[in-house]
Amino acid sequence: MPDMSLPVETCPAWEADRNAALSLALGMISILTGFMGYGLGIGIAGLIGGRLSRKVQPEKNGMALVGMILSGIGMAVSVIGMIVLCFVYSNLNGFSTFMMTNGVK
Numbered sequence: 696m697p698d699m700s701l702p703v704e705t706c707p708a709w710e711a712d713r714n715a716a717l718s719l720a721l722g723m724i725s726i727l728t729g730f731m732g733y734g735l736g737i738g739i740a741g742l743i744g745g746r747l748s749r750k751v752q753p754e755k756n757g758m759a760l761v762g763m764i765l766s767g768i769g770m771a772v773s774v775i776g777m778i779v780l781c782f783v784y785s786n787l788n789g790f791s792t793f794m795m796t797n798g799v800k
Contacts, residue, residue: 711751711759718745718762725769734773741766 721741725734745763749756 708752711748711756714744714748714751715756715759715762718742718748718759718766720762722762722765722769725766726772727769729769729772730776732773732777734769734776738766738770738773741769 718741721737721744725738725741728734728737742763745759745766748759749763752759
């Protein structure tokens with residue numbers, strides 16, 4: 696009986712297309728959820744999906760490339776959003792102290 700198992704590095708083309716579509720969708724979602732902090736994790740998942748897809752079909756996989764770019768943008772938006780939130784929250788404490796020392800309740 697012949698061995699019907701595929702080697703580990705072999706992946707069908709439909710799986711590469713599925714990973715490319717997943718990467719594109721996750722890239723768009725990571726941009727939309729970037730300011731909430733979820734964009735970083737979703738962007739990492741999108742990058743992984745795009746990389747897996749491009750590993751199988753490097754020559755004709757523009758959807759995976761766009762998904763990886765959008766995932767990177769979403770991750771950057773998430774990091775910038777976290778920095779801005781840290782800055783805002785650190786200044787809120789000073790603002791409330793200023794308000795309380797001037798008798799404003």
